[in-house]
Amino acid sequence: MRKAGWGDSANFAGEFNYTRGYWEWTEDILSRCKCTLQAARIYDTVFASLFTYDYSSEIIILYFINT
Numbered sequence: 001m002r003k004a005g006w007g008d009s010a011n012f013a014g015e016f017n018y019t020r021g022y023w024e025w026t027e028d029i030l031s032r033c034k035c036t037l038q039a040a041r042i043y044d045t046v047f048a049s050l051f052t053y054d055y056s057s058e059i060i061i062l063y064f065i066n067t
Contacts, residue, residue, distance in 0.1 A: 026050055 030037070030047060037043035 023050060 026046060026049060030043070034043060037046055
């Protein structure tokens with residue numbers, strides 16, 4: 001029997017993928033560079049990347065059009 005395990009990255013059906021260390025790196029960047037990210041108006045977008053969502057290209061396009 002073959003064991004399942006996480007590698008450096010994993011792809012699943014749909015648009016979701018996993019990158020080892022991303023959550024930790026992103027939390028570090030959010031805390032260290034908050035002012036810079038807010039000035040660039042991308043803090044909320046980077047924060048939102050910590051969570052998984054059902055992917056819909058129409059929603060992504062509308063988000064960027066309206067920000």
